[in-house]
Amino acid sequence: MKKGKEILVAFLIIILASFYSFTLFQKSNVSLLVDGEEHFQKLESEDVIYSYFYLDQLKTHGKAVHPVIPSEIIKGPFMRLFIPIFASEKKYQKDLCGQFSRVDSLGSAANQMAKWAFNSDCYSKYLKVSINGQPVDLDYDVHRFSHKRERGALTHIPTDNFLHGKNILSISKMESPEQPHVSFSIPFWFDSED
Numbered sequence: 001m002k003k004g005k006e007i008l009v010a011f012l013i014i015i016l017a018s019f020y021s022f023t024l025f026q027k028s029n030v031s032l033l034v035d036g037e038e039h040f041q042k043l044e045s046e047d048v049i050y051s052y053f054y055l056d057q058l059k060t061h062g063k064a065v066h067p068v069i070p071s072e073i074i075k076g077p078f079m080r081l082f083i084p085i086f087a088s089e090k091k092y093q094k095d096l097c098g099q100f101s102r103v104d105s106l107g108s109a110a111n112q113m114a115k116w117a118f119n120s121d122c123y124s125k126y127l128k129v130s131i132n133g134q135p136v137d138l139d140y141d142v143h144r145f146s147h148k149r150e151r152g153a154l155t156h157i158p159t160d161n162f163l164h165g166k167n168i169l170s171i172s173k174m175e176s177p178e179q180p181h182v183s184f185s186i187p188f189w190f191d192s193e194d
Contacts, residue, residue, distance in 0.1 A: 084152040097122035
């Protein structure tokens with residue numbers, strides 16, 4: 001009888017642990033590992049608005065796994081753009097930019113600053129940004145996004161050439177100089193009146 005109760009308790013613990021694990025899995029970004037590239041490829045439509053592209057709509061528990069701009073409606077002389085960069089993308093960056101080489105004669109702080117400068121320059125090759133089909137040359141900074149401290153590239157796009165009303169921000173992460181491995185289209189509206 002005692003052995004039967006132990007089995008029943010063990011079975012209940014396994015059921016509860018499975019339910020708890022499933023709940024945690026649903027809240028995580030693990031599903032992106034399973035269908036990552038397919039998931040991102042679905043994001044190329046200019047006619048679909050996804051709330052996770054906009055900081056003011058990004059849920060507080062979610063991580064920025066897509067490019068993020070402040071809002072659907074943009075005002076002012078610049079639009080802030082954060083693009084998360086994941087460890088799995090290093091292979092593309094290495095193909096485009098080479099690999100950072102540490103200089104032993106420099107201290108660790110100087111090497112870290114040199115690595116950040118290298119990555120900033122590499123982002124200019126790895127990331128292609130356009131507004132309404134027109135390429136935009138941008139400078140990028142290595143950045144930790146304030147939402148959940150995600151690593152990535154931060155830039156500010158001048159709004160001089162934005163249309164009043166709907167605009168399309170296109171971002172490609174490049175596999176080679178001519179071939180993107182993932183692209184995003186983010187619609188936004190520019191209010192040129194203050």
